[in-house]
Amino acid sequence: MDEARRDRDTEGRARSARPRDGLGRPLPYGAPGVERQPEGVERTPGGSLREAQRLLDAGLPFHAHEVLEDAWKACAEAGRPEERELWRGLAQLAVGLTHAARGNALGGARLLLRGADRITPHGTGPGPHGTGPGPGPHGIEVSALAAWARALADRLGRDGTPVDPVAEAPRLSER
Numbered sequence: 716m717d718e719a720r721r722d723r724d725t726e727g728r729a730r731s732a733r734p735r736d737g738l739g740r741p742l743p744y745g746a747p748g749v750e751r752q753p754e755g756v757e758r759t760p761g762g763s764l765r766e767a768q769r770l771l772d773a774g775l776p777f778h779a780h781e782v783l784e785d786a787w788k789a790c791a792e793a794g795r796p797e798e799r800e801l802w803r804g805l806a807q808l809a810v811g812l813t814h815a816a817r818g819n820a821l822g823g824a825r826l827l828l829r830g831a832d833r834i835t836p837h838g839t840g841p842g843p844h845g846t847g848p849g850p851g852p853h854g855i856e857v858s859a860l861a862a863w864a865r866a867l868a869d870r871l872g873r874d875g876t877p878v879d880p881v882a883e884a885p886r887l888s889e890r
Contacts, residue, residue: 738817738880739777752781757789760798760853764888767809774881776816780809798852804833805855805887808864812880815867820875824868831864854888 733741734748742748758766763786770779787802811826838857851857863885867878 735777737775737777738813739780740817749775749778752778752785754781754785756782756785758782758786760786760795763802764853764855767805768887771809771812771884771887772881774816774879774884776809776812776880776884780806780813783809798837800833801837801852801855801857804830804837805860806830807833808860808885811864812867812878812883812885815871815878815883816880818877820871820877824871827864827868827871831861831868835861850889856886856888860885860887 731741733744734746735741735751737749752770763782767779767782767786770776770782783802783806787799787806790796790799790802807826807830811823811830813823814820814826815823817823834851834855834857837851837855838861867883871878
């Protein structure tokens with residue numbers, strides 16, 4: 716491939732300038748698309764959760780994945796290296812939902828299970844009224860998210876039909 720023809724970002728890294736649809740699939744140049752999330756945005760954990768939830772609720776799990784990926788990559792610099800795998804797992808849940816919505820049942824199921832396994836160790840002690848594990852760091856509903864991911868992965872394994880990302884959007888936190 717001719718390197719001179721590759722799209723590049725302002726820092727010279729290869730980055731496709733093609734527009735993308737709501738599930739992150741590339742569209743032809745010049746086609747209308749969904750605006751991509753800027754990379755490397757510094758947010759508080761709460762800000763990342765709010766933005767990712769807004770995108771999930773809008774049926775944009777690919778874009779939510781990008782927000783959660785920024786949070787994952789920023790953990791060490793933000794002094795929270797112990798949360799790195801939690802945010803990585805959350806990003807995998809969002810991209811797993813993306814694949815499930817695109818019709819890639821096998822890939823979606825694998826990512827959902829991988830994400831559930833990554834976030835599970837971050838659940839905490841008993842929840843209100845002793846009803847099971849409470850929320851994890853930053854109010855993240857670790858147990859509910861892991862259960863959601865495993866149930867959706869199981870369903871994808873049984874019927875394999877694409878899912879509606881709005882109808883399947885999980886709740887990330889208690890807030």
